Amino acid sequence: MSLTDKYLEYISAIHRYSPRTTEIYSDVLKDFTEFAKGGDGSQGNMTDEEITESLTPLMIRGYEMHLIEDKELNPATVNMHISVLSGFCRFLLKKGIITSNPAKTVLRPKQEKRLPVFYRKDDMNGYFRKSDIFAGEETAPSPGRFMEMYLQDRSSPGYRPENDPVYSQMSKLSDKPEKFAAWLFGKRLKRVIVATLYATGIRRAELVSLKRSSIDFNRRIMKVTGKGDKTREIPIVPSLCKEISLYLQAVEATVCENQGWDSPLFVTSKGKAIYPEYADRAVKSELGEAEGFTARKSPHVLRHTLATELLEDGTDLNSIKELLGHSSLAATQVYTHNTIAKLKKVYETAHPRAKSGGKHGD
Numbered sequence: 001m002s003l004t005d006k007y008l009e010y011i012s013a014i015h016r017y018s019p020r021t022t023e024i025y026s027d028v029l030k031d032f033t034e035f036a037k038g039g040d041g042s043q044g045n046m047t048d049e050e051i052t053e054s055l056t057p058l059m060i061r062g063y064e065m066h067l068i069e070d071k072e073l074n075p076a077t078v079n080m081h082i083s084v085l086s087g088f089c090r091f092l093l094k095k096g097i098i099t100s101n102p103a104k105t106v107l108r109p110k111q112e113k114r115l116p117v118f119y120r121k122d123d124m125n126g127y128f129r130k131s132d133i134f135a136g137e138e139t140a141p142s143p144g145r146f147m148e149m150y151l152q153d154r155s156s157p158g159y160r161p162e163n164d165p166v167y168s169q170m171s172k173l174s175d176k177p178e179k180f181a182a183w184l185f186g187k188r189l190k191r192v193i194v195a196t197l198y199a200t201g202i203r204r205a206e207l208v209s210l211k212r213s214s215i216d217f218n219r220r221i222m223k224v225t226g227k228g229d230k231t232r233e234i235p236i237v238p239s240l241c242k243e244i245s246l247y248l249q250a251v252e253a254t255v256c257e258n259q260g261w262d263s264p265l266f267v268t269s270k271g272k273a274i275y276p277e278y279a280d281r282a283v284k285s286e287l288g289e290a291e292g293f294t295a296r297k298s299p300h301v302l303r304h305t306l307a308t309e310l311l312e313d314g315t316d317l318n319s320i321k322e323l324l325g326h327s328s329l330a331a332t333q334v335y336t337h338n339t340i341a342k343l344k345k346v347y348e349t350a351h352p353r354a355k356s357g358g359k360h361g362d
Contacts, residue, residue: 003048004029007091016228018205020276028084035063052092057102060085064106075111082108116304116334123292124198124305130290134187135195135243140253143174146184166289182269185254190282192247193266193274197283197299199240200224201306201324204279204299210265212248217241226325234323307335 001009008026011017017025033046036054046054060082067078086103093101133153141149147170151161161167173180197207206224214223220241222234236244244265251259255271264273274282279299287293295301303324310320321332 003051003092003097004033004088007088010091011087018227020205024080025084025087028081029088031081032063032085035066052097055085055089055092055098055102057105060103060106064108068109075109079108079111082106116308117295117301118305118308119287119293119295119301121309123290126292127287127290128195131187131191131286134184134191135246137246139188139246139250140181141184143170143177143180146170146180147174181254185250185269188247188250189266189268189274190286192243193279193282194286194302195240195243197279197302198306199237200234201303202226202234203303203325204276206325207266207279207299208274208276211261212259212263212265213261214265215241215244217245224325227327230325232322232325304335307332311335 004026007029008022011025012019012022033051033054036050036059037046063085064078064082067073067081073081082103086101089098089101089103092098133150136149138145138149147167150167150170154161154164154167169183170180173183193207196202197204200222202222202224203226206226209225210222215221215236216223220236220238222236223231224234225231251267254269255267259267259271266274268274268278283299283302284297287297307320307324310323311317317329317332317336320335321329324332326332
């Protein structure tokens with residue numbers, strides 16, 4: 001087993017990094033060794049001795065410039081690459097293979113501190129109001145029945161079915177009951193994915209790994225396995241409990257497969273477990289069809305949104321930290337910047353000294 005393979009096994013087994021993180025580390029190490037070999041694609045032939053000899057400040061600095069100038073990667077990504085190499089060097093230090101960490105001497109590119117992006121509460125409420133019909137009590141209505149319900153739900157002045165892309169999609173599938181049922185189930189699934197992410201603040205990987213047994217409807221608790229295989233319990237609101245329950249009924253009616261207690265919670269109409277990219281596409285398509293969502297549409301922004309709303313409503317940082325599964329309070333404190341920015345705006349528009357420029361006879 002090569003040194004890089006031993007390191008990847010180490011971070012996976014000892015530090016319990018997720019498979020996705022381990023994969024990223026593997027890609028970075030392969031990219032670096034290819035660069036060290038001159039970019040001829042023969043990195044697989046590199047011996048352990050050649051790998052350790054390539055770990056010099058000069059080589060790592062050259063790799064950093066290659067990422068910036070040739071690959072045109074942003075500073076955050078470049079820093080991540082150098083951090084991976086630094087971690088690998090620390091591993092080799094522990095093993096006594098090298099005597100110092102060359103990555104520590106390499107200056108890293110500066111990156112701007114970005115505030116977490118989040119959605120406005122009114123926009124989220126608007127999305128749920130307009131998509132409520134896809135989370136209704138009837139888990140498998142006929143095409144005609146559902147289209148009738150849909151039009152009644154949209155009976156507002158100015159609404160024209162011919163200008164509604166969702167209604168057009170339904171019309172195309174109305175004479176194909178099986179395809180219509182699969183499409184309708186897909187809409188229900190995407191909606192419950194958005195609802196779960198927004199109501200619990202869990203990560204994308206945590207969402208994908210949920211099992212049916214993860215939900216305790218009696219206690220209204222969701223058991224989540226996060227980074228480092230740490231398990232935490234998250235309270236779920238009654239509305240989400242009901243939506244997940246109706247979704248599970250739709251699974252029985254549409255998928256028609258025996259889903260065991262340890263089966264994946266979220267599955268497609270074909271009974272296959274959802275995967276990270278599916279969750280990304282679900283959020284993007286659902287919020288892309290709604291009004292008011294101009295920011296990046298992703299599961300992580302829904303996580304930011306919940307944290308920001310909780311903080312603005314007076315929830316203490318430690319409680320938010322436990323809910324989100326952060327390992328340290330520092331990771332949670334980034335959300336205070338949004339709250340402080342909002343407080344400054346309120347202060348500038350409402351405080352008498354701010355409105356007058358501080359000139360009250362002094």
